Amino acid sequence: MSARNEFLLGLLGAALLVLLALSAPWLRFVLTVALAKGLAVLGILLLLRAGQVSFGHALFVALAAYAAAFLAPLLPEVALLLPAAALVAALGGLVAGLFVMRYRDIFFGMLNLALSMVFYSLLEKLYGLTHGTDGIRLPLPRVLGLTLEGAAYEWVLFALALSFAFGFAALVRLWLAAPLGQALSGIKTREARLEFMGVPARRVLLAAYILSALMAGCGGALVALTSRHVTPALAYWTASGELVFIAILGGAGSVLGAFLGAVVYELTRVYAAATIADAWQLILGTVLLLVILFAPGGLVGMLRGLLHRRPTPAKAGERPA
Amino acid sequence: MSALLSARGLRLAFGGVRAADGIDLDVMEREFLAIIGPNGAGKTTFINMTTGHLRPQAGSITYRGVELLGRKPRDIVRMGVARSFQLPQLFTEHTVLENATLAIAAREGGWASLRPLLRPAWREEAAELLGRFGLASALHRRADALNEGTRKLADIAMAVALRPRLLLMDEPTSGVAAADKMAVVETLARVLRDEGVTAVFVEHDMDVVARIADRVAVWGQGKIAALGPPRQILSDPIVLRDVIGIPVGEAADAVP
Ligand SMILES: Nc1ncnc2c1ncn2[C@@H]1O[C@H](COP(=O)(O)OP(=O)(O)O)[C@@H](O)[C@H]1O
Ligand SMILES: [Mg+2]
Numbered sequence: 001m002s003a004r005n006e007f008l009l010g011l012l013g014a015a016l017l018v019l020l021a022l023s024a025p026w027l028r029f030v031l032t033v034a035l036a037k038g039l040a041v042l043g044i045l046l047l048l049r050a051g052q053v054s055f056g057h058a059l060f061v062a063l064a065a066y067a068a069a070f071l072a073p074l075l076p077e078v079a080l081l082l083p084a085a086a087l088v089a090a091l092g093g094l095v096a097g098l099f100v101m102r103y104r105d106i107f108f109g110m111l112n113l114a115l116s117m118v119f120y121s122l123l124e125k126l127y128g129l130t131h132g133t134d135g136i137r138l139p140l141p142r143v144l145g146l147t148l149e150g151a152a153y154e155w156v157l158f159a160l161a162l163s164f165a166f167g168f169a170a171l172v173r174l175w176l177a178a179p180l181g182q183a184l185s186g187i188k189t190r191e192a193r194l195e196f197m198g199v200p201a202r203r204v205l206l207a208a209y210i211l212s213a214l215m216a217g218c219g220g221a222l223v224a225l226t227s228r229h230v231t232p233a234l235a236y237w238t239a240s241g242e243l244v245f246i247a248i249l250g251g252a253g254s255v256l257g258a259f260l261g262a263v264v265y266e267l268t269r270v271y272a273a274a275t276i277a278d279a280w281q282l283i284l285g286t287v288l289l290l291v292i293l294f295a296p297g298g299l300v301g302m303l304r305g306l307l308h309r310r311p312t313p314a315k316a317g318e319r320p321a
Numbered sequence: 322m323s324a325l326l327s328a329r330g331l332r333l334a335f336g337g338v339r340a341a342d343g344i345d346l347d348v349m350e351r352e353f354l355a356i357i358g359p360n361g362a363g364k365t366t367f368i369n370m371t372t373g374h375l376r377p378q379a380g381s382i383t384y385r386g387v388e389l390l391g392r393k394p395r396d397i398v399r400m401g402v403a404r405s406f407q408l409p410q411l412f413t414e415h416t417v418l419e420n421a422t423l424a425i426a427a428r429e430g431g432w433a434s435l436r437p438l439l440r441p442a443w444r445e446e447a448a449e450l451l452g453r454f455g456l457a458s459a460l461h462r463r464a465d466a467l468n469e470g471t472r473k474l475a476d477i478a479m480a481v482a483l484r485p486r487l488l489l490m491d492e493p494t495s496g497v498a499a500a501d502k503m504a505v506v507e508t509l510a511r512v513l514r515d516e517g518v519t520a521v522f523v524e525h526d527m528d529v530v531a532r533i534a535d536r537v538a539v540w541g542q543g544k545i546a547a548l549g550p551p552r553q554i555l556s557d558p559i560v561l562r563d564v565i566g567i568p569v570g571e572a573a574d575a576v577p
Contacts, residue, residue: 178435179426186412186423193410196372197427197483198398204432 003173009256009303010169014162017263021158028154030270031263032226035161037061037246038262039219042172043212044247045258049176050205051188052104056112057243059096059119060213062235064089064220066123069136069230076141078156082221089217090210097209101202104191116235123232135231138224157226164218169255175211184208245284249291251298260299325350325487325519326402331370331380333543340366341377342543348487348521353510355530355551356523357564358540364523365407367540368489372404373397384487403485407492407523409476413465417456417475420464421447424482447482453512454478455505469496474505481512488513490522494529502526506533527555527565539564 017035021028040061047054067088068081075081100111123130130136140147143156175181183204186194194201224230233239242265250261272280295302324347331344340363348354356364369375371382373394382389389397412420418439425443426432451460454474459467464475473496480488493509494502510533513520524530530537530551537554539547541563547554554560 174435177437177439179423179432179438180435182415182419182423182438183432185414189413189415190410192394193412193479194427195394196374196398196404196410197424197479198395199427199432200395 005307006173006254006256010166010259013256013260013263014166017162021155025151025154028151028158029226030266032154032158032161033223034263034266035158035165035259036219036222036226037243037266038165038259039161039168039222040216040243041246041250041258041262042168042255043215044243045250045252045255046172046175046181046184046208046212047205048247048252049181049184049188050208052108052205053244054112054212054240055109055237055244056114056116056240057212057216058235058237058239059112059116060089060092060216061220061223061239061243062116062119062123062230062232063092064217065224065230065234066130066136067217068221068224069138072138072141076139077145078141078143078160078225081141082160082218082225085221085224086214086217089220090214092217093210093213094206097206097213101206101209113237113240116240117237120232120235120237123235130232133232135229138228138230140228141225154226157222161222164222165259168215168218169259172211172255175208180204180207245288248288249298251295251300251302253297253304254300256303257298257300260303264299323350324348326371326382326384326521328367328371328382329380331367331377331382333366333370333375333377339363339543341370341380344380344543344545346538346545346548348519349535351517351519352535353513353520353522353533355534355537356521356540357525357527357530357537357554357560358546359564362540363543364540365491366543368404368491368521368523371397371489372402398483398485401486402489403480403483403487404489405477405480405491405493407495409469409472411464411467411472411475411479414463416461416463417451417467417471418444418447418460420475421451421478421482424479428483450482451475451478453508455501455508470498470501473497477509481516481518484516485518487519487521490520492523492525494524494526502529503532531555 017031021031040057044054044057064085068085071081071084075084096115100108103111124132140153143153148156183194183199183201187201187205191201194204220234223234246261246265247258249265250257269280272283291298297304326348328344328346331341333341344367356367358364366375370377371389373389373392373396376390384400384402387400412423415423422438422443425446426438448460451457454477456471456474456478459471464472467475473493477490477493480490494506497505506529534551536549537551538545539554539560546563547557547560
């Protein structure tokens with residue numbers, strides 16, 4: 001998709017989201033969380049370019065969320081809390097990344113899962129610090145010095161989530177068009193050649209990994225500030241699985257996929273949970289199966305097919321796995 | 322002329338197989354040195370050791386007086402030693418043009434930037450280089466959709482794009498259609514001579530060797546069995562028998 005078309009589609013999507021948020025106030029919260037998850041999914045998509053699937057990226061969501069929770073009493077200001085928490089996640093990405101970069105494929109995926117589960121256990125067991133499964137409640141932070149309540153605060157976070165979505169989508173697009181991002185796909189197809197050209201392949205992957213942790217961290221901080229309650233469930237393996245699920249649902253071919261997938265997923269989940277709570281997992285599994293079998297390009301692939309008025313066969317390079 | 326690359330006493334055994342069994346070799350500045358020899362003689366192993374892919378059990382390889390052993394492939398590349406591969410190593414999700422452009426980005430250190438890969442300057446340089454290899458019509462084809470000869474040429478073009486001072490090529494003409502072979506070889510030789518590149522290449526086609534090599538090294542079971550100018554080596558009955566497979570008697574008759 002051309003940059004212009006993608007930007008226009010993104011604007012259209014954003015306008016729709018704003019309309020939705022205006023029409024039903026409770027949707028503001030749902031959509032903010034959806035965009036926050038979309039940020040983490042964007043990181044998953046970036047690593048997918050290198051053929052690597054992280055089954056533990058909720059680690060960075062939770063890391064930032066807890067960082068926000070711990071810092072909130074000391075630093076009750078959104079403009080400081082959010083970047084600080086995201087930075088903690090990026091640092092976590094650097095530390096974890098230095099270790100994980102040595103592995104590929106199933107080992108890469110499982111190692112990420114293992115790290116996230118260790119973090120989950122810590123959050124759950126260190127009761128004195130984290131209050132275990134009860135979690136931590138965040139005091140209401142100020143926004144640029146102003147104390148906002150209710151709807152105004154929610155609108156601010158919704159606007160922030162939307163801005164981060166646009167900003168990071170643009171950054172990832174740039175990244176993927178540059179040698180730094182193109183080399184990611186080189187890691188997938190011919191990693192040794194990169195070394196024989198003088199490019200340190202692990203550093204290429206590490207840079208992407210840190211960016212993905214930063215984006216997941218922004219998402220995590222937004223989730224913490226929106227729900228004002230963090231629990232270890234944020235780091236549980238199902239939360240990581242959800243991110244991979246959304247990545248496949250949305251489609252790996254475009255940065256829009258992350259957010260389209262996340263919004264559709266969250267809306268469906270909230271709606272399904274309200275009406276057919278028992279069948280939610282069944283619906284999830286069935287949809288995943290259908291997407292993999294019939295729409296390997298995900299929702300974005302289907303959208304593109306509609307726009308071009310003919311079914312576009314997903315290019316091999318754009319397959320989500 | 323001075324030696325650009327000097328190998329001394331290289332030894333490397335895989336189990337019982339001696340892939341390098343005391344290799345001593347000087348490669349002179351700006352020469353084209355052909356390596357010939359039967360399969361399994363250790364030709365590729367020599368390239369692998371020189372480029373940092375394999376570590377010999379004994380010996381040394383110096384390039385411009387600096388020891389190469391113990392260095393990583395990417396550090397050796399940055400010193401000016403590039404290679405192409407017996408089996409082409411292309412980025413299969415990328416087009417031929419993108420493959421070459423990635424090599425240019427790597428050379429320029431621009432791989433770490435966020436500016437577009439296909440910026441005009443790099444794109445034009447890549448297209449021009451690929452054109453010289455006769456790949457103008459394949460620029461926008463994905464690397465996994467090419468025939469063997471085309472992949473081979475793209476692989477070599479990527480190594481040349483790194484602007485090495487020493488280029489090691491592993492069987493550059495294998496897989497290239499016989500009809501195109503000489504034209505390709507002439508072009509390759511011209512490109513390398515123009516840029517003052519020193520070349521070491523493994524080659525099975527003796528016509529190619531005779532056409533462009535300044536010297537020929539004959540590999541046999543991890544050793545250099547003979548070394549000299551092509552006229553001398555290619556008329557040596559023992560070489561003809563062991564490398565090309567012509568019985569000694571016939572060989573003596575065949576070569577005046
Ligand atoms: N990485 C390796 N592991 C084990 N054996 C190897 C390895 N590389 C080469 N060999 C063996 O070393 C010998 C020389 O191989 P090679 O250098 O590829 O020969 P050539 O290129 O002359 O055909 C062969 O017997 C080969 O099987
Ligand atoms: Mg070989």
